Amino acid sequence: MPGGYAGAMTSTPDPVPALSLRGLVKQFGSKTAVNGISLDVPQGSFYGLVGPNGAGKTTLLSLATGLLRPDAGSARVHGTDGWAQPLEAKRLMGILPDGVRLFDRLTGEQLVTYAGLLRGMDRETVQSRTRDLLAAMDLTADAGTLVVDYSAGMTKKAALASALIHAPRLLVLDEPFEAVDPVSAANIRDILTGYVRSGGTVIVSSHVMDLVQRMCDHVAVVAGGNLLAAGTVDDVRGDGSLEDRFVALVGGRTHSEGLEWLRTF
């Protein structure tokens, strides 16, 4: 699936961005995790956020989604200030955070149901959507198993299902494909591209360049808390592959000298 949906979007006059970040700053003690990042995510885009480990991707997404309060800066979701009107902004967003626990003593079905009910949806809608989502994530057979007994990939899929249940306009997914098997990943990609085609916006963070290049139409490169590049995938990568461009931007490639002892057993 090459990123080809941007064309359909450019035909409409560019409306309010789905997500608009302005000057976001977050420090942990003396360490600056996010150093004044501004970024616009157009409506209907499939946006990739890439960066090396510890680049600040998760922190940036937490600041954007209201899970972490920024030291400075703002985040607007479809024009709604996420820190001034959090409830309105959260209604528009579905979030898959990385590195947080789930209520894993619930079954998969209960977890998705819980997410729907917490959002104030009525029982019938929650029930039917839960069934659809579990089927789409290939979890129907394990709907009654406790999430704590799920594998890492199944857990990810259950969390993704709970992020989708209220039909958000913007999906913010932190490492959605980590530990997910190739078949499920392909299914999830289909769901997401279909969602984007019908006007939704997706932001995914990843450090798998290949995946981002194939799946996304826009990409932002973050390293050391700074935004190094942002734009359509074709603009950012130029002539080379996204991976080459990424390495050139981020640097830090070490050559495999040293560790000779690892080859001597």
Next chain:
Amino acid sequence: MVAHLLRLKLLLLRNSLRRSPWQLVGIILGGLYALGLLALLLAALFVVGADPALARTAVVLAGTVTVVGWAVVPVVFSGVDLTLDPARFTTYAIPVPQLLTGLAVGGLIGIPGATTLLAVLAQALSWYRSPVALAAALLLSAVAVFTCVLASRVAVAAAVSLTGSRRFRDLTGVLLVLPLVLLGPIISAVGEGISAGASFLPRLADGLSWTPLGAVWAVPGDIAAGSYGPAAAKSVISILFLAVLAAAWRTLLLRALVRPPQAAAARRSAGAGLFARFPATPTGAVAARSLIYWLRDPRYSTSLLVMPLLVVVLVFAGRDSQAGSGLLVTLALGPLIGFLMGFSPHADVSYDNTAFALHLATGVSGRADRAGRVLACAVFAVPAVVLASVLPAVLTGHAGLAVPVLGVGLAALLAGLGLSSAVSARYTYNVPLPGENAFKTPPGSAGRSLLVQGAFSLLLFALLLPVLVPGAAAVVLQSTLWGLVTLLAGLLVGAAVLISGIRLGGRWMDARGPELLQQVSVNR
């Protein structure tokens, strides 16, 4: 290797203190408390030491209680400091004897270990009047200390390997309660002994000194009294017991190392379960989720174990004492259970840990979050308090007192839940993580929980004064009118504190949701 393990433990302790200054406060408080106890102990020892027979009785009784305490307290109440959890060493090829030694010596790092070590040494030094007894006491103090440490490790390892198998988990409650039930008769026997006169205690100490739990403590006293034969026999008993403990621990540990705890069989339950039984609102959903956790999460369900224990202890205490005070003791059951159940959700958000992010992401209102958790607890706590308040009064033939007692009990429960709602929205603790051993406590948490419980109880007591005063009047005057006043006041005060607690907690949570998530994610 042993030195490595010790250094690892110190390093982990230091780093965890660096992450959370509150833990340091907890350790300092716990340390001060322990120092106070030690000072008292030293004073007592040197007063008692002048009379060898008395000293022997005191040392044997106190020593036996110490060993039992090391074995029972971690399993039932506080949990054990598993900074060096044996299961974490599964992937390292550490020779077992060294691992065991390292973990055992590591058990002395921390307040309980250090206090016990100092107390045992002080006890040994108090035999300075008889050089042979002093030498024996010093030699055996190592046996005594490691008997304590190993007793706790064996007890916890056994409890863990039992609770680790999921099928057993549902039975845990029952099986842990059974030995606790025996505490009742023991307590009443001790009570009888004390009331029968001090002559009972030396006989009790004599008996205990021949059991593995008391033998090690009796040796110096026996030597000081010149009975070398019994002293030798008791030395052998105590060393054998230590060997048995070590072997048992080794077996349990080896099993844990070879078979790390893991899901035995996936548990299943069809449909939305409790979610279908609560209203389809955010509050109802939070309530259903909380109630599922009360039932399925051992961290919650073990806290329910205290209730039957309380029933047994109070009933026995009430049965054996004189009519007047015994009645009062039994009547305290309802209010006590109300207090404990009201206190129990005060660390709810800490127990959620980062799963709380779901509440934040969905934008559920703080008030719905607070109310849902209260509702889940109330589902079983209200019937429990009603039964525990009414039944003792009726069964002891004072049905009239059921009304004021119920008033105090419900007030304690509702006001406690209100306080918990506010507290848990603002303050977080270092609690066992989801899925972790429920018997595990991070170092320093005991001191902090003492502080929190103390402050919580004081505040609750102050809030309940308008209920306690008419309640006391109703019991003393045997007045129906005062009884009704108590019940009415209890319901009013309880509801008022509950509603304001939910509102305040909800407001805090709405305003500080991201900060709260940050706080709980420090505990990983």
